[in-house]
Structures are given as C-alpha cells and as structure tokens.
Amino acid sequence: MEIQSIKNRFGIIGNAPALNHAISIAERVAGTNLTVLITGESGVGKEVFSHIIHQLGTRKHNPFIAVNCGAIPEGTIDSELFGHEKGSFTGASDARKGYFETVSGGTIFLDEVGELPLGTQARLLRVLETGEYIKVGSSKVQKTDVRVITATNVNLQEAVRNGRFREDLYYRLSTVPIFIPALRERGEDIYLLFRKFSTDFSEKNKIPTVKLAEDAKKLILGYSWPGNVRQLKNVAEQVSILAVDQNVTADELAKIVPDITDNRLPALAEARYESGGGSSFTEREILYKLIFDVKKDLNDLKQFVFDITKHQVQVVPGFQHTPSTLLERQQESPVILSGTPQSQPIVLEKGNFDKHETVDESLSLADMERDLILKALKKYKNRRKNAAADLGISERTLYRKIKEYDIDA
Numbered sequence: 001m002e003i004q005s006i007k008n009r010f011g012i013i014g015n016a017p018a019l020n021h022a023i024s025i026a027e028r029v030a031g032t033n034l035t036v037l038i039t040g041e042s043g044v045g046k047e048v049f050s051h052i053i054h055q056l057g058t059r060k061h062n063p064f065i066a067v068n069c070g071a072i073p074e075g076t077i078d079s080e081l082f083g084h085e086k087g088s089f090t091g092a093s094d095a096r097k098g099y100f101e102t103v104s105g106g107t108i109f110l111d112e113v114g115e116l117p118l119g120t121q122a123r124l125l126r127v128l129e130t131g132e133y134i135k136v137g138s139s140k141v142q143k144t145d146v147r148v149i150t151a152t153n154v155n156l157q158e159a160v161r162n163g164r165f166r167e168d169l170y171y172r173l174s175t176v177p178i179f180i181p182a183l184r185e186r187g188e189d190i191y192l193l194f195r196k197f198s199t200d201f202s203e204k205n206k207i208p209t210v211k212l213a214e215d216a217k218k219l220i221l222g223y224s225w226p227g228n229v230r231q232l233k234n235v236a237e238q239v240s241i242l243a244v245d246q247n248v249t250a251d252e253l254a255k256i257v258p259d260i261t262d263n264r265l266p267a268l269a270e271a272r273y274e275s276g277g278g279s280s281f282t283e284r285e286i287l288y289k290l291i292f293d294v295k296k297d298l299n300d301l302k303q304f305v306f307d308i309t310k311h312q313v314q315v316v317p318g319f320q321h322t323p324s325t326l327l328e329r330q331q332e333s334p335v336i337l338s339g340t341p342q343s344q345p346i347v348l349e350k351g352n353f354d355k356h357e358t359v360d361e362s363l364s365l366a367d368m369e370r371d372l373i374l375k376a377l378k379k380y381k382n383r384r385k386n387a388a389a390d391l392g393i394s395e396r397t398l399y400r401k402i403k404e405y406d407i408d409a
Helices: 005-011 017-030 044-057 077-082 118-130 156-161 167-174 189-205 212-222 229-241 250-256 283-310 325-334 365-379 384-391 395-404
Strands: 036-041 064-068 107-111 133-134 139-145 147-152 176-179
Touching: 005 017, 017 044, 017 176, 017 250, 036 044, 044 064, 044 107, 044 147, 077 118, 077 189, 118 133, 118 147, 118 167, 156 167, 189 229, 212 250, 229 250, 250 325, 365 384, 365 395
Parallel strands: 036 147, 036 176, 064 107, 107 147
Antiparallel strands: 133 139
C-alpha cells in the first residue's frame, strides 16, 4: 500500500521525510504480531499510528482498545488491565474482566506506558513473554492473545537509568520502534495542517475560511509549537473564530495568539527519542551548575578586589578589564590604569600574584539559618519574643532552633 494512500485513509497531512519514514515502518510491521513502541512528544499523533498498525494488520476485524496508562490511578491500574476477583480489595463487590481478557484476539494500545508502576510493569512483561496473566485476588493463571502497541512521550532509556522503568520490559516493548517527529521539525507541513484545520472548522460551523498572509505564514513556520499538532489545531480554530479579516496578517495573528511571536530559541530538553539518543540534563544538574558558576565568579571578584586594595591601580581608558586580564598584565610589568578623569594617576607596582586565597562561603541552609538566628538574638539582646517576630517564626520554633544549633542564649 502506498504511503499517500495510507495518509488519505487515516487523515494524515504532510510530506516531511521523517513522517513518511514512520508511516512506512508502521505499514511494514502491521502484518506481524511484533510489539511496537511509538515515541514522540505529546500531541504529535501517536495514537493515529496505533490505528494504522491495527487496521492494516491481520487483527483488523477484532477488538481494539486504547488505554491511557497515565490517567488510571496506581491502585486500580492492575485491575483495569488484568481484572479482579470479587472481594480482592475494598470496593470489589463483583468480579471484573480486564482489558487483556476482553480484547483477546485483538489489539491493545497502551499510551503513556512510561507511567506504569513497577509492579504492573512486571505483570505486563509476563503477558508479553508467555501470554499469561493472573487477575488481582486470584491464583488462577489465564491466557490471552493480544497484540500490544505502546507509546510514550518520555525517554524510556533515561527512565531505565533512573530505576523508574524495567530494562527487560523496555527491550521487550521496543522490538520495533517508531519515532514521530515533532511539528517544528516538519517544515511546510505546519502551513498545510493549518489550512486543513481551518477549512474543516469553517465547513463544520458554516463560516468563511481564513487565509494567512505571507508574514503570518512565516510567523507560524518559525514558532516552536510545544503542543505540536494538537496546539496547531486549537490555534487554527481560534483564528477562524476571532479574526476580523479573512486575510489574517502577522499583527492580527499575534493579537489572537500572543505566544506565536516567540522565536524558536534553543532550550535544554530531554534526550531525543531516537535510538542511541544522548544523555539529558536534569533540573537539579542545571541548578548545581548555575550555583557553582556563580560561586566561581564571586571568588574571582573577591580576589580581584582584594588585589587592587593591596596595590595602587590606575585604569587605562578604552581597555576591557576583567580580573583575569588585570592579573596577567600585572605579572608581566607595572600596569598603568586609569580611573575617572577627576582621579589622581596612580601606578600599580608589580606584585606577586601567584599566591592568592579562594574565599569559599558555605551554601548550607542550616549554617545560614543559624547565622540569622544569632543576628536576631544579638539585635534584640537575647529577647526571644522580639527575635522570633523579626525572623517570622513562633517563639516556640525559635526555642527549638536554639536547642538544635546549641546556641548560647
């Protein structure tokens, strides 16, 4: 079956090479019973690909069900997927069939599979390996014949490294991986999709179809679309309703959707979903890096101030000075620097800058809290009530902190 025919059948708009590649993989794997892992950002249309695989496969006349694993509470996910016996837990007044029983012979699509609890992951692995499962509260092993298609918008390799996802299950799920590109990576597809959504909305609501002026077209092509196709559809419908003129300019588009003017700036993000993707930065790592960078800059500044207070300095006009450049020039020869026009010229004698002291300030919250308590007690001459009020805590809490930090007060 040709790719264009598949697009027409399932309503897929676009000609991006990465999109066509994903469709071709889905077509080739559809006739097998292999497990498929569909990856990509939220809103790129992963569920559409699960329908392609099911409808083009040998199970197309059998049941299909899509399950959002992230929307089911952790305490009931096992019951939803595998069923339960009467009285197996509080509220289980009747026996219940799970999805793996009701959809036997068909296809189950597990969206957001990365949100499954570790215990449920073990149960799912057994189903994939042997086709067997046990209902909650039962000891009887049951068989099922279900094709499993999964999808996620998180990096499962990173989740495996962090202990949030089973490594054996990851390799079992990713027998055939399909990566869906983000909308911002699809170029002219963005404009084609906008036209499709706005036309469909106009026909449905019997209103004139809007068109984008050239500057407005450039604006939507340059936007990052964090919500992907889902966000673009919402924007197309907003513009169709709120636009004053049928020919929408960039200015009018920006008034309707203010975020559209945001440029496509580089950002720290999780590793790409393609196999072999690199590592990613966590928020904690970024924060630590910022703290250490600031700390280093403060040490450099302190050293610079310390050195110029020990020696007399005159600053040269038009020269860009940093602590490092000043130290280098001072070591070579006496440096003539200049201050303001009103300042008296002074000459910096060559000194020994090989030895310097790095001043490290404690970043401990406990040390900072202790210092604040000491300052407050000193300010109010050990009157705890006044010190507590100034610190914004209760007198009882202050007393506990004094005992905790062994403060003599």
